[in-house]
Amino acid sequence: MAALLRAVPRLPGPAVWRRPVCGLWCRGQQDPGRWVGSRRPVPEEKAASVETENFQMVYRFDAIRAFGYLSRLKVAQTALTVLALPPGCYWYSQGFVTLGSLYLAGGVAGFALAMLCWMSYFFRRLVGILYVNEAGTVLRVAHLTFWGRRQDTDWPVADVVPMTETSDRAQELFVRIRQYSGKQTFYVTLRYGRIVDRERFTQVFGVLDSHK
Structure with a gap:
């Protein structure tokens, strides 16, 4: 995984990844609706109050877009592999392929499904951008969906476990x-990502101790 992170080139600067609060992965001033992910519906009053707030970016991982493309590619590859099984069974019944070849195709399809489940589990928890509202009470986590699209999840800052209270190290x-409530867990890479606003980041996660 570290080799893959190093191989992904850094994408253009903040103009590409900085998004208005109402948008998703945006390119400049293009219509953010092009990148709409599967966001869970929220009550209108709550949505209005959250979306009208001004969120400040505190962390960004530029390679998240490449991981989104990789996630979509893996879904497509797995679908093609699984869809090839019915024709393979038919060709076996007609004597065009051997039983060994059919077993091999089934094994490849099973391995592809297993890898898809593992990669999807990880990619859906990999953080692309972190935002904090001006009041410092809401942490917005931008991550990927199963389909490689962007999704935003809002957490109360009071429910976020500071990194100073965990055994993880910054390096x-x-x-x-x-979360203290234990509902969700996400992953950030401080080695390859970038803390944009260290003061706000520290207010949420505490002072990072690389020697812990």
């Missing part, structure tokens, strides 16, 4: 972001 490849 590790991935650091966990957890």
Whole structure:
């Protein structure tokens, strides 16, 4: 995974990844609706109050877009592999392929499904951008969906476990972001990501201790 992170080139600067609060992965001033992910519906009053707030970016991982493309590619590859099984069974019944070849195709399809489940589990928890509202009470986590699209999840800052209270170290490849309620866990890479606003980041996660 570290080799893959190093191989991904850094994308253009903040103009590409900085998004208005109402948008998703945006390119400049293009219509943010092009990148709409599967956001869970929220009550109108709550949505209005949250979306009208001004959120400040505190962390960004530029390679998240490449991981989104990789996630979509893996879904497509797995679908093609699984869809090839019915024709393979038919060709076996007609004597065009051997039983060994059919077993091999089934094994490849099973392995592809297993890898898809593992990659999806990880990619859906990999953080692309972190935002904090001006009041410092809401942490917005931008991450990927199963389909490689962007999704925003809002956490109360009071429910976020500071990194100073965990056993994770800043120099590790991935650091966990957890809730006291234990509902969700996300991963950030401080080694390859970038803390944009260290003051706000510290207010949420505490002072990072690389020697812990």
